[in-house]
Amino acid sequence: MNGARQKQSAPRERHQRLDGRPFSPYSWLLVFIPFFAVFLCLNLYWLAGAVLATAAVWATWRRRSTTRGTAPLAVFSVAGGLLIFFIVLPIVNLLFTTEPSRIVRTALDPAVRSAIFITLSAACIATVISLLFGVPLGYLLARERFAGKAVVEGIVDMPVVIPHTIAGIALLFVFGRAGILGAPLKARLDIQLSDSYWGIVLAMLFVGLPFVVNHCRDGFLKVDPRMEYVARSLGATRLGAFFRVTIPLTWRALLSGAILTWARAISEFGSVAIIAYYPKTINTLLFEWYNFFGYTYTKPLATLLLLIALAIFIGLRAIAAPKRVEH
Amino acid sequence: MIQLDKVTRVWHEFAIRDVTLQVNEGEYLVIVGPTGAGKTLLLELLLGIHHPDTGRILIDGADVTGLPPEKRGIGMVYQDYLLFPHLDVSRNLAFGLRYRRCSGEDARRRVREVAELLGISSLLHRYPYTLSGGEKQRVAIGRALVTEPRILLLDEPLSALDRGTASRLRNELKLLHAAKKLTVVHVTHDLSEARQMGGPIALVKDGRLDAFGPADDLLRRPPTVFAANFFGAVNLYKAEVQKTEGGMRVAAGPVAAECGFMEGAPYLMVHPDEVVVLPPSTGGANRLRGEVTALTDEGNYVAVQLRVAGLPAPLTAYVSRHFVRSQMLALGSDVTADVERAIHILRE
Numbered sequence: 308m309n310g311a312r313q314k315q316s317a318p319r320e321r322h323q324r325l326d327g328r329p330f331s332p333y334s335w336l337l338v339f340i341p342f343f344a345v346f347l348c349l350n351l352y353w354l355a356g357a358v359l360a361t362a363a364v365w366a367t368w369r370r371r372s373t374t375r376g377t378a379p380l381a382v383f384s385v386a387g388g389l390l391i392f393f394i395v396l397p398i399v400n401l402l403f404t405t406e407p408s409r410i411v412r413t414a415l416d417p418a419v420r421s422a423i424f425i426t427l428s429a430a431c432i433a434t435v436i437s438l439l440f441g442v443p444l445g446y447l448l449a450r451e452r453f454a455g456k457a458v459v460e461g462i463v464d465m466p467v468v469i470p471h472t473i474a475g476i477a478l479l480f481v482f483g484r485a486g487i488l489g490a491p492l493k494a495r496l497d498i499q500l501s502d503s504y505w506g507i508v509l510a511m512l513f514v515g516l517p518f519v520v521n522h523c524r525d526g527f528l529k530v531d532p533r534m535e536y537v538a539r540s541l542g543a544t545r546l547g548a549f550f551r552v553t554i555p556l557t558w559r560a561l562l563s564g565a566i567l568t569w570a571r572a573i574s575e576f577g578s579v580a581i582i583a584y585y586p587k588t589i590n591t592l593l594f595e596w597y598n599f600f601g602y603t604y605t606k607p608l609a610t611l612l613l614l615i616a617l618a619i620f621i622g623l624r625a626i627a628a629p630k631r632v633e634h
Numbered sequence: 635m636i637q638l639d640k641v642t643r644v645w646h647e648f649a650i651r652d653v654t655l656q657v658n659e660g661e662y663l664v665i666v667g668p669t670g671a672g673k674t675l676l677l678e679l680l681l682g683i684h685h686p687d688t689g690r691i692l693i694d695g696a697d698v699t700g701l702p703p704e705k706r707g708i709g710m711v712y713q714d715y716l717l718f719p720h721l722d723v724s725r726n727l728a729f730g731l732r733y734r735r736c737s738g739e740d741a742r743r744r745v746r747e748v749a750e751l752l753g754i755s756s757l758l759h760r761y762p763y764t765l766s767g768g769e770k771q772r773v774a775i776g777r778a779l780v781t782e783p784r785i786l787l788l789d790e791p792l793s794a795l796d797r798g799t800a801s802r803l804r805n806e807l808k809l810l811h812a813a814k815k816l817t818v819v820h821v822t823h824d825l826s827e828a829r830q831m832g833g834p835i836a837l838v839k840d841g842r843l844d845a846f847g848p849a850d851d852l853l854r855r856p857p858t859v860f861a862a863n864f865f866g867a868v869n870l871y872k873a874e875v876q877k878t879e880g881g882m883r884v885a886a887g888p889v890a891a892e893c894g895f896m897e898g899a900p901y902l903m904v905h906p907d908e909v910v911v912l913p914p915s916t917g918g919a920n921r922l923r924g925e926v927t928a929l930t931d932e933g934n935y936v937a938v939q940l941r942v943a944g945l946p947a948p949l950t951a952y953v954s955r956h957f958v959r960s961q962m963l964a965l966g967s968d969v970t971a972d973v974e975r976a977i978h979i980l981r982e
Binding site (some may be wrong): 534536539541542552 | 646678681682683702703704706708709710712714716718719720729730732733734774777778781783787
């Protein structure tokens with residue numbers, strides 16, 4: 308019995324790093340990634356997929372010292388590996404098969420640059436607005452019990468499930484030139500939302516809000532309300548406790564909500580195209596080029612946008628990644 | 635001085651109903667009660683997190699019923715410490731000082747003083763997640779004390795600690811209370827902790843104040859069956875009221891006592907350490923003839939269990955080990971127990 312246990316624990320010690328922490332068993336995947344990339348570049352897609360599946364099985368096998376019943380895990384790993392392959396293949400393919408010079412030339416096109424600026428800035432504005440309104444709502448949903456709370460939570464999730472073209476039409480009937488709010492705004496204040504920059508912001512806000520609200524709520528739920536009580540017993544007002552205790556403990560959750568909202572906003576096409584086809588966002592521009600010039604012409608633009616989105620997404624994720632500290 | 639005047643608060647599944655209570659200046663009140671009785675809700679009413687549905691709360695004579703916590707000047711310490719994890723110990727301690735218009739050198743001095751008082755000076759630059767339970771609780775107490783509150787509320791402050799740490803901290807709490815002349819309200823479900831703090835005890839049951847008084851008094855003469863059971867009463871018998879020429883008598887089988895006014899169903903309690911065990915004899919009021927059915931060595935004394943005819947449950951008496959030996963007590967021995975001076979009457 309004792310001997311068997313020693314035998315089991317022996318392979319684990321081989322995976323110790325210098326600082327004493329064990330290697331992740333999945334770090335073996337790193338070995339396979341270069342092969343994977345090389346095969347992709349050579350257009351040997353089936354080989355790349357095989358490498359990924361092998362890596363998954365290999366990683367599972369490395370874990371066998373701690374986990375009993377490896378067979379189902381191997382099946383899960385292959386299934387998971389195929390899924391990852393399905394996500395990674397189109398993206399990596401696009402990145403590796405576009406000539407860099409064509410990407411640069413596309414980036415210098417004034418129409419492209421204006422579309423990128425409009426999309427990114429409108430997404431930022433939509434994200435800031437969604438934070439301003441979403442953080443208080445998330446806090447209420449996390450802290451208070453009230454009649455109709457389930458209904459409110461359902462309403463918050465609605466923009467996720469409504470097809471976005473329908474959202475665009477619905478927004479148009481409210482904020483369009485003849486809409487129930489759009490018409491008086493145009494008549495009284497001469498503000499036009501449809502086919503304007505602010506129409507884009509509006510559509511982005513509509514589809515992005517749920518992510519901020521839900522992430523805020525989940526973040527606030529993780530902070531014990533009694534932590535705020537203690538702060539208040541020490542003299543902080545409710546707002547003071549919120550800003551000195553709750554926000555410092557939840558900013559990562561708020562930031563990851565904001566990232567998702569922002570990512571949702573820059574990828575929004577359906578509702579934006581309906582409420583504000585002009586000025587053109589990157590998605591509208593891409594759609595137009597694809598319609599008029601075909602898909603090979605669109606490829607460098609798509610790659611450029613992919614690079615921008617990936618860079619910002621990875622950067623923000625790195626900031627929002629939780630520190631390995633137990634609270 | 636804290637006064638609660640008929641305070642009622644119903645909040646989801648918790649409730650405080652019609653509680654009237656007074657804690658004097660410098661007193662150490664311990665609130666005990668089973669889980670879910672509303673002890674924490676009572677503390678949060680005092681703190682100002684909850685506001686009473688009806689009734690008033692007064693501190694030093696001033697009505698604070700509607701005041702928020704930040705205007706009450708009351709310190710709060712929870713069982714699970716709730717240190718601010720994003721701040722190190724010194725910044726946790728200094729948290730409340732900015733609201734006391736205290737900063738710079740003055741603030742650092744007060745943090746140092748409190749840290750010295752609690753023996754946590756060496757931890758000032760550590761983060762909460764690196765501290766042990768006892769250290770965390772010291773920091774939590776220190777954080778509350780830095781702002782020099784007149785009243786300190788403790789919600790099960792020792793329950794999460796191991797026994798040794800808890801008893802050390804318990805003694806320190808007593809010393810702190812004496813040194814700082816604090817008024818303390820300490821909630822616990824641990825009876826021995828309540829007894830050792832030495833102050834009055836309030837027993838809460840289903841949101842109501844079931845019993846309230848000095849610890850010795852309450853443990854010796856619990857007013858209700860619930861209190862008696864909660865404090866670990868041994869011989870408790872349901873009794874009947876009998877009318878006599880002189881007045882009223884409460885009796886449970888052969889055990890009986892005179893009493894005055896009685897509300898609710900009566901019970902009789904026989905203190906096992908006041909029972910006098912005698913050689914078998916007959917006659918005399920409250921002298922019970924019985925047979926020994928169990929002898930349990932409890933360390934410092936021996937618990938003798940007697941079966942007494944007419945009594946609904948066995949009677950337990952505590953005697954010394956010497957007594958057992960000299961009287962040659964054994965299972966089946968025939969003895970008489972004099973309970974005359976051991977009887978206490980209580981109500982349902």
